[in-house]
Amino acid sequence: MKIIEAQNISKKYKANSFYSLKDINFSIETGDIVGLIGKNGSGKSTLLKLMAKAQKPTTGTLKFKGIDISKNNNILDKFGIMIEPIFYPHLTVYENLMFFLEIHKKEKYVNNIKDILELVDLWNAKDRKPVDFSFGMKQRLSLALSLIAEPEFMILDEPFVGLDPLGVKKLIEILQQWSATKHTSMIISSHQLNELEDLCNRYIFIDSGRLKTQFDDKKNFLIIRLDMQVAQAQQIIASIATKYQLEVNKQELELPLTLDKGKLNDILEQLSSKKLIEKIYSAKDELESYFTEG
Ligand SMILES: Nc1ncnc2c1ncn2[C@@H]1O[C@H](COP(=O)(O)OP(=O)(O)OP(=O)(O)O)[C@@H](O)[C@H]1O
Numbered sequence: 001m002k003i004i005e006a007q008n009i010s011k012k013y014k015a016n017s018f019y020s021l022k023d024i025n026f027s028i029e030t031g032d033i034v035g036l037i038g039k040n041g042s043g044k045s046t047l048l049k050l051m052a053k054a055q056k057p058t059t060g061t062l063k064f065k066g067i068d069i070s071k072n073n074n075i076l077d078k079f080g081i082m083i084e085p086i087f088y089p090h091l092t093v094y095e096n097l098m099f100f101l102e103i104h105k106k107e108k109y110v111n112n113i114k115d116i117l118e119l120v121d122l123w124n125a126k127d128r129k130p131v132d133f134s135f136g137m138k139q140r141l142s143l144a145l146s147l148i149a150e151p152e153f154m155i156l157d158e159p160f161v162g163l164d165p166l167g168v169k170k171l172i173e174i175l176q177q178w179s180a181t182k183h184t185s186m187i188i189s190s191h192q193l194n195e196l197e198d199l200c201n202r203y204i205f206i207d208s209g210r211l212k213t214q215f216d217d218k219k220n221f222l223i224i225r226l227d228m229q230v231a232q233a234q235q236i237i238a239s240i241a242t243k244y245q246l247e248v249n250k251q252e253l254e255l256p257l258t259l260d261k262g263k264l265n266d267i268l269e270q271l272s273s274k275k276l277i278e279k280i281y282s283a284k285d286e287l288e289s290y291f292t293e294g
Helices: 044-051 093-103 112-119 135-147 165-182 193-199 233-244 261-273 283-293
Strands: 002-011 021-029 033-037 059-064 079-082 153-157 185-189 202-207 210-216 221-226 247-249 252-256 277-282
Touching: 002 044, 002 185, 021 044, 021 185, 021 202, 021 210, 033 044, 033 193, 044 153, 044 185, 079 135, 093 112, 093 135, 112 135, 112 165, 135 153, 135 165, 165 185, 165 193, 221 283, 233 247, 233 252, 233 261, 252 261, 261 277, 277 283
Parallel strands: 033 185, 033 202, 079 153, 153 185
Antiparallel strands: 002 021, 002 059, 202 210, 221 252, 221 277, 247 252
């Protein structure tokens, strides 16, 4: 089921003559954990703010389960949002969660408080005020607030920034655990490609406000780029793809790393006998190249 559908989203802030986002289209399915990647200033935060209704699109429509989010006042009830810190430094951790539930009229989730605080490792700090918390503790409190009412959809803007490797690991584990048990859909922006790779099953890559590409996680695939100039390339590739149920993406054949020896040798033999192989690379390299080359 489509949880989120972005249709032709553009955003131009009043102060600017340029568009921060232009003609963005994508969708997020139930259970997807989508990595939103792009360089500084590419429009990631703007896109997340539009989803969280903190900003309005200049044109285009954003839908949550088929409902236009701009036309529904209660839609954010279903969302867990971690964009900017929303806790009160002078209330204790426990009071912050209680207060959050009260102002959002979600007191029925009060029994979640202990579980969530244990999950984010703050149960022992429940009576402390976050005013003197470490950065990582503040991040985990923000996460607890975004999880407490069991959202269907989570929006996380750069949740790993400022965390040390242990803090990053912990946050990833919490999100993995949450998504495995609750099947919550998420979109997470980050510069930290390695962490996203552990977490996401899909990626959306934006560059200067435009959606450059989107793709499913292909960690467990080798990609063979093919020379389509070779005579009968189309037929040979189509026959291999059908025989072994492989995906062909434009001029690229995707080989699961789990293929057995017999199949692997047969495929490579057929391709190499016609000199069809132009390049073999890993999907991980491809993802990294989006970050480094843009
Ligand atoms: N409130 C605003 N008013 C005017 N311009 C803005 C506003 N917020 C963002 N922009 C501009 O929109 C563009 C995209 O910014 P945005 O913060 O969405 O990018 P980003 O990819 O999240 O960047 P970063 O990784 O640095 O956070 C930038 O040119 C930025 O200056």
